[in-house]
Amino acid sequence: VPSQNLRIPGPTPLPDAIREAGTRQMVNHRGPEFKKLLYRLSRDLRTPFGTDGEILILTASGTGGLEAAIVTFLSPGDHVLSVSIGVFGDRLASIATTYGADVVKPAIEWGSAADPDLVRDEIRAMAAASGAPKAVLLTFNETSTGVTNPIADLVAVVHEEAPDALLIVDAISGLGALPFDMEDWGLDVVVTGSQKSWMIPPGLAMVAVSDRAWAAAEQATMPRFYFDLVRHRESLAKGQTPWTPALGLCFQLDVALELIAAEGYERIFARHAACGAATRAGLAALGFDLFADSAHASNTVTSARMPADVEWSPFSAALRERGLVLAGGQGALSGRIFRMGHLGHVKVDDIVAALAVLEDVSPSLGIPIETGVAEAAARKAAERVVGTSSQLSAMAASA
Numbered sequence: 001v002p003s004q005n006l007r008i009p010g011p012t013p014l015p016d017a018i019r020e021a022g023t024r025q026m027v028n029h030r031g032p033e034f035k036k037l038l039y040r041l042s043r044d045l046r047t048p049f050g051t052d053g054e055i056l057i058l059t060a061s062g063t064g065g066l067e068a069a070i071v072t073f074l075s076p077g078d079h080v081l082s083v084s085i086g087v088f089g090d091r092l093a094s095i096a097t098t099y100g101a102d103v104v105k106p107a108i109e110w111g112s113a114a115d116p117d118l119v120r121d122e123i124r125a126m127a128a129a130s131g132a133p134k135a136v137l138l139t140f141n142e143t144s145t146g147v148t149n150p151i152a153d154l155v156a157v158v159h160e161e162a163p164d165a166l167l168i169v170d171a172i173s174g175l176g177a178l179p180f181d182m183e184d185w186g187l188d189v190v191v192t193g194s195q196k197s198w199m200i201p202p203g204l205a206m207v208a209v210s211d212r213a214w215a216a217a218e219q220a221t222m223p224r225f226y227f228d229l230v231r232h233r234e235s236l237a238k239g240q241t242p243w244t245p246a247l248g249l250c251f252q253l254d255v256a257l258e259l260i261a262a263e264g265y266e267r268i269f270a271r272h273a274a275c276g277a278a279t280r281a282g283l284a285a286l287g288f289d290l291f292a293d294s295a296h297a298s299n300t301v302t303s304a305r306m307p308a309d310v311e312w313s314p315f316s317a318a319l320r321e322r323g324l325v326l327a328g329g330q331g332a333l334s335g336r337i338f339r340m341g342h343l344g345h346v347k348v349d350d351i352v353a354a355l356a357v358l359e360d361v362s363p364s365l366g367i368p369i370e371t372g373v374a375e376a377a378a379r380k381a382a383e384r385v386v387g388t389s390s391q392l393s394a395m396a397a398s399a
């Protein structure tokens with residue numbers, strides 16, 4: 001594949017050092033080398049999750065991590081509140097329903113964040129009708145709409161209204177790129193996936209679990225085997241995983257965590273904020289209509305409405321011919337929006353390059369755009385986030 005500007009919300013482009021780590025020779029996954037590696041990965045992942053607990057590493061895509069979060073801690077018939085704001089929130093609710101949970105899912109308009117008052121009302125209504133929810137399902141960053149939820153505010157309401165409810169959070173496309181604090185916020189189960197901000201290929205799900213959730217696991221009766229996190233925890237205590245892990249991905253995660261440590265989370269968060277601001281400002285300057293509520297727009301993925309009378313498939317094909325790969329809308333948003341990913345190994349120059357392709361290609365598709373303004377708008381927005389342009393170029397150089 002010739003070099004592409006892969007601007008989708010995962011899989012994300014790999015730095016060279018991470019690609020090389022994927023070619024390493026195998027080791028015994030029940031031997032001392034892997035034990036050391038697994039402990040190092042589990043320890044170094046504590047910082048981005050914001051926990052002192054162990055991090056479990058599953059060989060699965062992110063959805064496997066979500067399935068583990070449901071089946072390990074819940075029982076059939078449990079009342080569960082799903083606060084879904086898009087396709088991925090709906091997926092988490094579907095997993096719970098599939099395993100027999102009794103799921104209440106209020107309708108929230110796509111493109112919006114969840115409102116803490118709505119969560120309060122729903123919990124009160126559930127408590128009055130059938131008892132307080134056993135668990136509340138939340139999405140940190142809804143990739144299908146490009147919205148980041150105000151998790152701390154939502155969770156504060158749950159702690160007030162349903163203090164015993166487990167808080168299960170899909171943080172797959174936000175963790176590692178956006179500030180997050182599992183212990184400070186009082187979350188119970190948090191899931192992320194390797195192909196998003198972690199700059200490694202798809203295939204690992206990383207999960208953190210609170211003490212309260214481990215206690216709940218002892219009572220939980222949903223059927224579970226491969227995704228039984230209790231088995232994963234017992235194996236981790238011996239420096240192993242219960243099943244053969246994707247060793248190559250573990251080698252790559254090791255290198256990724258070294259690169260991340262060298263850059264530092266503060267700088268990584270600032271870089272994502274800068275890329276998010278640049279994307280929004282640049283698309284708006286071109287004349288695209290941003291889809292997400294601007295107060296909650298994500299710094300890892302941006303959504304914009306498809307221009308009137310333009311179909312997604314010729315649009316995406318014309319961009320791909322020029323090396324720019326964007327994501328389309330999912331579910332009910334299919335054909336209605338397009339999405340640009342800006343997470344992981346990304347810098348403002350990548351955003352500027354993507355905007356330039358959009359600027360060049362749009363006229364031939366009949367999309368009326370403003371020319372000659374997007375790059376300056378994007379760079380200015382990024383600089384405003386970071387403070388000074390010299391800091392920004394230092395960041396770009398290290399990315």
Ligand SMILES: *Cc1c(COP(=O)(O)O)cnc(C)c1O
Pocket residue numbers: 009010061062063064088139141142143170171172173193202
């Ligand atoms: C990518 C993503 C998932 C699903 O991950 P897979 O690795 O495709 O299984 C779930 N939730 C969110 C928010 C995501 O961004």
